[in-house]
Amino acid sequence: MPVKFEAAGEKHETEDLVQGLGRVLEKAYPLIWKQLDGLIIRSELVREAAERLVPEPFDWKEDTEKAARAIAGISSPKITRMLEPRNDEEKEMMKALLTRIVLERIGMIK
Amino acid sequence: MRVALEAEEGKWVCIKKGEFADSPEERIDCARLLASIVESARRKLRQEKGIDPETIARICGAKYNRRQKKYVLKGRKKPEQVKEWLERVKGLDEPDESAVLLLEMLGYDTVPSQKTFEEYLKKMSLGTEGYCPREN
Incomplete structure (x- = not known):
């Protein structure tokens, strides 16, 4: 096994x-x-942010410039304001979920 | 929900199990176990696929942090730099997994660290932020 x-x-x-x-x-x-989900982080805000960063899913290997912009955007002040984290830990939790969804949308993880 | 991982290869053995009810506190415990499973599976998978953290660290200039026990590149990263590093990992044997490791070095983790997880739960369970999972 x-x-x-x-x-x-x-x-x-x-x-x-x-x-x-x-x-x-x-x-x-x-x-x-x-x-x-729905328990400790407001995942709907994170999903909205991910869709703003990556409106249409694509393969990062086909367009590394677009992928790099989306990744850099994860920690941008604009996106952080959109997520409205209530403290540093929540900010980190939301950032991790946002990273996961963004990486899924650019085909880096399944 | 029942969660169980049993994996073995040579001297490497990984057994993690738990059974959880559908209550807020047990869902958090379940998430904690799943995060630990992901961490172990990811570490072993990278090893098996021959993904060398040093190679990725050299690409982006990340330094090994003894306290965090991983390669880290601090500071804000410009999209142009990220693009350049993605171009380089794209050429490696396991581009997707190598790119995920690169992003972890840049501070983009897909699973919160155990410390963040615990600190967050502690803060929330104190009820100072308007939500107390242990009372729901």
């Missing part, structure tokens, strides 16, 4: 370590934020 993973009622098992760990990341990442 190189990798056995179970979450949200789904079970995955594979002898291929790389494939198995890849699947763990694919499944576990969204679940983290699903667990926190």
